[in-house]
Amino acid sequence: MRIPCPYCGPRDVGEFTYQGDATVTRPDPASTDQDGWNRYVYDRANPAGKHSEVWQHSGGCRAHLIVERDTLTHAVGAVRYARGSATKAAARPAAKAAAKKTSPRKPATRAKAGK
């Protein structure tokens, strides 16, 4: 299993740390709804098939990623940064720098090559 990191390109799954189901949403910290917190902490859809999940590229750029993956086949689909707005800002200068240096690392094309 390889995950195409949007920053580093396709990398072995061993470089990544799994952080679970990305569809669970944390309640408002001010919320006192006990059931809502219980559902957030304990209840999972656990689908057989398409699963949206959080991985961290802990052995690479350390970005948190949302990975669309099939739990029946392990096929990895779309990968994006977990925090869209923050990571766009972080990724842009790196991409520009890479383009200026005409470095062989081309994040966009590499990401496509991942399976």
Add this chain to the structure above:
Amino acid sequence: MAEYSAFSLLKNALNGHRDWKPAWRKPDPKPAYDVIIIGGGGHGLATAYYLAKEHGITNVAVLEKGWLGSGNIGRNTTIVRSNYLLPESIRFYEFSMKLWENLSHELNYNVMFSQRGILNLAHSPAQADDYIRRGNAMRLGGGDAEWLTPEQIARTAPGVDISGSARFPVVGGLLQPRAGTARHDAVAWGYARGADRRGVDIIENCEVTGFLREGDTISGVQTTRGEIRAAKVAVAVAGSTGRVMKLAGIDKLPIESHVLQAFVSESLKPFVDGVVTFGAGHLYMSQSDKGGLVFGGDIDGYNSYAQRGNLPVVEEVMSEMVAMFPALARVRLLRSWGGVMDMSMDGSPIITTGPLPGMYLNCGWCYGGFKATPASGFSFAWTIARDEPHAINAPYTLDRFHRGILIDEKGQGATPRLH
């Protein structure tokens, strides 16, 4: 159906083994039963057996999607132990151990239960303290445990690297002498035969595709072999729990399905006596009667229904095995496979009535379901027959998560991949 005995073995050996009869029938499903058990694995078959034997409920169908024992009962590393810390776990697994100790006689089927002991190696003073605490808890709970020094370990398991220069030096080990291994397929076959001869219908190649309802109450199942009705429908499908429960409209459970890999090496002459586990990582190994080393480690750590894993865990398991037994470095791997584990949020199982009226649920075994097979079947049958839990499974409710009374052996919190 004949009893198995030394005499029948001899008689059949003399005439070329032509007269053995099938151990269970292959009946067509009837339109209705008293109880339907979904899942023809170890736990489902044991449940059917104890329903018939302990509660006299014999109008029972066990529905299995594939062939009997094709799931985790045939995919595990065959270890039976009861070396737990928490009182609920000790009570449950000790109960199971006592059933194991008489299981071959009980079933008239040799499950090859061999109490060869399990040795948990400790690699730091803190880990030794933790293991000794667990050993004391086991003894207080009526079990058995002994602390071994490195010198005693060298005599018990001569291949273990106890040298001070080991990457993770061994400071001692916790031995449970009554633990051991059993022939996993034989457990499924023995329970299937025992249930079948008491009148239970075991229906293979019969996949449940939906649930029948009368109002809010579950009243049967739709299957690939037609509708089957029953007042009580029990679910014991381990890694497929999420999939099956979705058919009943239960979309979320405190369960994640993960893949666990297991490995068998080429056959060796007797190398290690009992089960040995590596405490500086996660590895458990024993040697089968055929001579192959049977071993496994951590789950892969991501949601999966694939029954196969990836290479990083393979590499980790192999490196741990070589750290523990340097002499095995050149042994070749023969086979590896994966099974789907129903990882619960606290690492403990769920054996309960509900969550819908007419339904009973048995799941959340993480990767410790095999040793629990007898007690799981016994207590689940009790729960189904009496609509209330037995004392040993009373703590294993589904609502314990929301009520905050978790049974978390490892203290990992709600992270299924770490249990």
